[in-house]
Amino acid sequence: MVPFGPNELFQRWEGNPILSPEMWPYNANAVFNPGALELNGETLLLVRVEDLQGFSHLTVARSKDGKTDWRVDPKSSLMPDPAYDEEQWGVEDPRIVWLEEFGKYAITYVSFSKSGPVISLAMTEDFHSFLRMGALLPPEDKDAALFPRRFGGRFALIHRPVIRGEADIWIAFSPDLKFWGKHRVLLPVRPGHWDCHRVGLGPPPIETPEGWLIIYHGVRITASGSLYRVGLALFDLDEPWKIIYRANPWVFGPQKRYEFFGDVPGVTFPTGAILDKASGELRLYYGIADKVVGLAIGHLDQILHFLKHNPKPQGQ
Numbered sequence: 538m539v540p541f542g543p544n545e546l547f548q549r550w551e552g553n554p555i556l557s558p559e560m561w562p563y564n565a566n567a568v569f570n571p572g573a574l575e576l577n578g579e580t581l582l583l584v585r586v587e588d589l590q591g592f593s594h595l596t597v598a599r600s601k602d603g604k605t606d607w608r609v610d611p612k613s614s615l616m617p618d619p620a621y622d623e624e625q626w627g628v629e630d631p632r633i634v635w636l637e638e639f640g641k642y643a644i645t646y647v648s649f650s651k652s653g654p655v656i657s658l659a660m661t662e663d664f665h666s667f668l669r670m671g672a673l674l675p676p677e678d679k680d681a682a683l684f685p686r687r688f689g690g691r692f693a694l695i696h697r698p699v700i701r702g703e704a705d706i707w708i709a710f711s712p713d714l715k716f717w718g719k720h721r722v723l724l725p726v727r728p729g730h731w732d733c734h735r736v737g738l739g740p741p742p743i744e745t746p747e748g749w750l751i752i753y754h755g756v757r758i759t760a761s762g763s764l765y766r767v768g769l770a771l772f773d774l775d776e777p778w779k780i781i782y783r784a785n786p787w788v789f790g791p792q793k794r795y796e797f798f799g800d801v802p803g804v805t806f807p808t809g810a811i812l813d814k815a816s817g818e819l820r821l822y823y824g825i826a827d828k829v830v831g832l833a834i835g836h837l838d839q840i841l842h843f844l845k846h847n848p849k850p851q852g853q
């Protein structure tokens with residue numbers, strides 16, 4: 538018996554959207570797809586801000602409870618750096634992971650230029666100063682996050698290259714965060730399904746007692762545009778390239794009117810998640826229609842229960 542249906546696992550916050558361009562201290566067309574973390578007892582979102590030239594940069598917003606009373610920094614935190622050619626057209630969609638080994642946060646973000654999108658890495662302790670490590674892999678690549686620790690001495694990166702038109706989720710390994718190898722597909726698109734055209738990592742992998750929880754977006758292209766919905770999978774804790782479960786149905790997707798109103802209607806695009814280990818509450822921060830930021834709340838035990846009661850994927 539599954540007590541929660543796929544559309545009930547994540548409840549939208551009644552105050553959605555939690556962040557919108559009207560709340561910005563300077564002109565912005567859209568604020569969306571934020572990275573999320575807890576810093577000094579507060580929730581910090583590193584928000585993608587699209588300016589009125591169509592280029593994006595990243596700005597910090599903070600809240601004590603992660604739900605209400607958001608304070609937006611008066612100035613941007615991470616602007617495209619002209620010294621890095623790959624950032625010429627902006628920086629987008631950060632994912633943030635605490636790397637205990639360095640005592641720093643690792644931010645993987647999309648750098649955009651005429652060469653196409655690539656994944657860049659920057660380190661920070663305080664979200665004021667950032668150390669850029671440059672682009673990690675060739676274009677076209679998006680939707681990347683590091684795991685917070687090494688496996689067999691190697692860092693692991695989840696990312697989404699596009700190879701001969703195929704947009705699957707891949708994993709790669711590195712001894713030093715510079716040279717990447719042992720590439721393999723982690724989560725492919727599923728022909729015919731809701732996630733048939735493209736898949737991409739949502740928030741960074743979430744460590745749970747039963748495995749690494751992966752929240753991802755899946756795309757179906759329809760006659761009136763792309764639908765971006767959200768799916769779940771679980772991977773082995775010690776060998777994170779081994780899949781344990783992949784849910785068949787999507788668990789979140791555009792439903793509310795405000796999710797069909799924006800620059801790209803029909804997009805729910807989670808990029809940040811915060812798990813409260815004591816209560817199991819999982820706060821999912823998602824871009825809405827490439828315009829504003831929303832919050833949806835789930836509970837880890839219900840999510841894991843739901844995953845277990847879905848059939849394993851075929852042929853994996």
Ligand code: BMA
Nearest residue numbers: 570629630801804806824827
């Ligand atoms: C993806 C990314 C996201 C965006 C989404 C929907 O390819 O570019 O930044 O939110 O498309 O437009």
